[in-house]
Amino acid sequence: xxxxxxxxxxxxxxxxxxxxxxxxxxxxxxxxxxxxxxxxxxxxxxxxxxxxxxxxxxxxxxxxxxxxxxxxxxxxxxxxxxxxxxxxxxxxxxxxxxxxxxxxxxxxxxxxxxxxxxxxxxxxxxxxxxxxxxxxxxxxxxxxxxxxxxxxxxxxxxxxxxxxxxxxxxxxxxxxxxxxxxxxxxxxxxxxxxxxxxxxxxxxxxxxxxxxxxxxxxxxxxxxxxxxxxxxxxxxxxxxxxxxxxxxxxxxxxxxxxxxxxxxxxxxxxxxxxxxxxxxxxxxxxxxxxxxxxxxxxxxxxxxxxxxxxxxxxxxxxxxxxxxxxxxxxxxxxxxxxxxxxxxxxxxxxxxxxxxxxxxxxxxxxxxxxxxxxxxxxxxxxxxxxxxxxxxxxxxxxxxxxxxxxxxxxxxxxxxxxxxxxxxxxxxxxxxxxxxxxxxxx
Amino acid sequence: xxxxxxxxxxxxxxxxxxxxxxxxxxxxxxxxxxxxxxxxxxxxxxxxxxxxxxxxxxxxxxxxxxxxxxxxxxxxxxxxxxxxxxxxxxxxxxxxxxxxxxxxxxxxxxxxxxxxxxxxxxxxxxxxxxxxxxxxxxxxxxxxxxxxxxxxxxxxxxxxxxxxxxxxxxxxxxxxxxxxxxxxxxxxxxxxxxxxxxxxxxxxxxxxxxxxxxxxxxxxxxxxxxxxxxxxxxxxxxxxxxxxxxxxxxxxxxxxxxxxxxxxxxxxxxxxxxxxxxxxxxxxxxxxxxxxxxxxxxxxxxxxxxxxxxxx
Numbered sequence: 001x002x003x004x005x006x007x008x009x010x011x012x013x014x015x016x017x018x019x020x021x022x023x024x025x026x027x028x029x030x031x032x033x034x035x036x037x038x039x040x041x042x043x044x045x046x047x048x049x050x051x052x053x054x055x056x057x058x059x060x061x062x063x064x065x066x067x068x069x070x071x072x073x074x075x076x077x078x079x080x081x082x083x084x085x086x087x088x089x090x091x092x093x094x095x096x097x098x099x100x101x102x103x104x105x106x107x108x109x110x111x112x113x114x115x116x117x118x119x120x121x122x123x124x125x126x127x128x129x130x131x132x133x134x135x136x137x138x139x140x141x142x143x144x145x146x147x148x149x150x151x152x153x154x155x156x157x158x159x160x161x162x163x164x165x166x167x168x169x170x171x172x173x174x175x176x177x178x179x180x181x182x183x184x185x186x187x188x189x190x191x192x193x194x195x196x197x198x199x200x201x202x203x204x205x206x207x208x209x210x211x212x213x214x215x216x217x218x219x220x221x222x223x224x225x226x227x228x229x230x231x232x233x234x235x236x237x238x239x240x241x242x243x244x245x246x247x248x249x250x251x252x253x254x255x256x257x258x259x260x261x262x263x264x265x266x267x268x269x270x271x272x273x274x275x276x277x278x279x280x281x282x283x284x285x286x287x288x289x290x291x292x293x294x295x296x297x298x299x300x301x302x303x304x305x306x307x308x309x310x311x312x313x314x315x316x317x318x319x320x321x322x323x324x325x326x327x328x329x330x331x332x333x334x335x336x337x338x339x340x341x342x343x344x345x346x347x348x349x350x351x352x353x354x355x356x357x358x359x360x361x362x363x364x365x366x367x368x369x370x371x372x373x374x375x376x377x378x379x380x381x382x383x384x385x386x387x388x389x390x391x392x393x394x395x396x397x398x399x400x401x402x403x404x405x406x407x408x409x410x411x412x413x414x415x416x417x418x419x420x421x422x423x424x425x426x427x428x429x430x431x432x433x434x435x436x437x438x439x440x441x442x
Numbered sequence: 443x444x445x446x447x448x449x450x451x452x453x454x455x456x457x458x459x460x461x462x463x464x465x466x467x468x469x470x471x472x473x474x475x476x477x478x479x480x481x482x483x484x485x486x487x488x489x490x491x492x493x494x495x496x497x498x499x500x501x502x503x504x505x506x507x508x509x510x511x512x513x514x515x516x517x518x519x520x521x522x523x524x525x526x527x528x529x530x531x532x533x534x535x536x537x538x539x540x541x542x543x544x545x546x547x548x549x550x551x552x553x554x555x556x557x558x559x560x561x562x563x564x565x566x567x568x569x570x571x572x573x574x575x576x577x578x579x580x581x582x583x584x585x586x587x588x589x590x591x592x593x594x595x596x597x598x599x600x601x602x603x604x605x606x607x608x609x610x611x612x613x614x615x616x617x618x619x620x621x622x623x624x625x626x627x628x629x630x631x632x633x634x635x636x637x638x639x640x641x642x643x644x645x646x647x648x649x650x651x652x653x654x655x656x657x658x659x660x661x662x663x664x665x666x667x668x669x670x671x672x673x674x675x676x677x678x679x680x681x682x683x684x685x686x687x688x689x690x691x692x693x694x695x696x697x698x699x700x701x702x703x704x705x706x707x708x709x710x711x712x713x714x715x716x717x718x719x720x721x722x723x724x725x726x727x728x729x730x731x732x733x734x735x736x737x738x739x740x741x742x743x744x745x746x747x748x749x750x751x752x753x754x
Contacts, residue, residue, distance in 0.1 A: 212695075440723075441714045
């Protein structure tokens, strides 16, 4: 092998200069070598801000279906080179998403343009002045044709702070081979489960009983269905009262009856889905994602896998299931708010919402899409979802929602140990503290 | 790194002392200049955040209500110390600390003796014992979590059907301690192994000649000679265990009364976004850690490694 220059040079250097000075020379060269690219990179990054389309950062939940990335591409193209939307994936869990958004916004990060907010975050982000209100034509474009209840989630103190991107709601899923006619109330459902248990058939009612936000959603749905609400109309005080006590009683009754899955107090949406697919359950209260999953995983059970409206509390009064979903907000520190509003409206236009519904399984927020044949074909329950959405309830709208939710899920867990009257009183005083940002959360 | 001070104090002084002390002064100044960046960095990364946390803990400061920030004195501390959640977390933390450190000490000592006395396959034995310590805590915690969750877990499958131990307070705390012990016993064993090396073979042999039984040799010779190593190991582990976070975060997220004080601080800072209350909790944890360290160093005479090399 021939000697390269690189190998020869140190040998010569050793002869002439002391090793120390050679080392120093090498260090200087090394320093130059590392600094130059850094400087170049710095200059380049300054340049790229000036030329080409404006880059808008869209932070949203991680979507594996490709629908969100597709929407970003569609809108970038449609802008005619004025902006390019970069889709940045947030962490998987809602808490992780919120934390990342909050940390960046608290540091006044000016690259936060379009933010995908969970339906419960708009009030707190608005109160902290992290997101811009929607006014004028932006507001008109955001509200026209949009379902009413999702809009409520994006409204705080009478102002609109986001545009609903997708929504979601729970249905009752049941096995028609076990239960020919679906129950319409919780009491009816528990009786059916008890009968099935006596016959030795699958009889569990799958619901989110773990100590997390899903438990709050269950409670909120029951309180609303019983004609009450967790907070008063102005979100300044708890308004629990008898409907909340009834809700807590129903939760305990389920947890202490044969209908309860033994791991109820550990279950979230996905465990519910798995338990239903394993064939041990007769009922499941869950979001529509369970439908394609059952179809793919258990074709046998899928034949008798049917849906019905969420059961009510009183006979004759329809239930008010809690909605979920994502609202798009514009970051208050964005350098291009006007383009961001425009881009957000594009991201949730008809075509992109349809793609999100068909590819990602996310129910749209534009009312007209529910009668679209393409949607009805892949979502045979579209009409039920729509009627659930029209009757839906929202989670307590307050900047302190996290604290309220934790107070509820912490106190009502495990459901089998609920003491309806004293627990509700306890939740009430914790909510009072939370609304004044006093006290601790567990 | 060479510090200039010893060099000047021990330097011989041929010729005029004035010129040398001038040189020494310059050298000392150079020394300060050289370590100034490190001092600045240390102040920036440790003193500033601690000071800022103390400042925040005296404010009503909720990120969601920026307009309502104001100085409130010690009322955040009052809120924390009068809260049941703090005391529950505090007792849970103390319990986990006491039990896990005690178990780790016994197990660690056993493993250290095994490693010390292993005649064949010493390398294999030591590697095998150290494996748990090499696994990232969060990864290990996830595997424990899956193992104890019904349906997915091989360990949960051993329990009566439907038992979900991670959803009940005491079983969950027990499993957290188990995960903690599993992970850090090797560390304890490693520290104690270093201590065992301090015990001279001759002393043990002399004791044997004097007719001391194995237990007497252990209790009256080995343990006293190892006292510094044992105390350092206990100090490290107690401080670590008191700040326990990752295992609980993964296994239960602090649900069902299993949260430690660190989890409580994290939740109040990052979930409730209440910087005032969260900082007050952090400062209280800091004080607790200080008290533990003080107790070990002053009352039991533990020393930092290297500070006391005589073995007594």
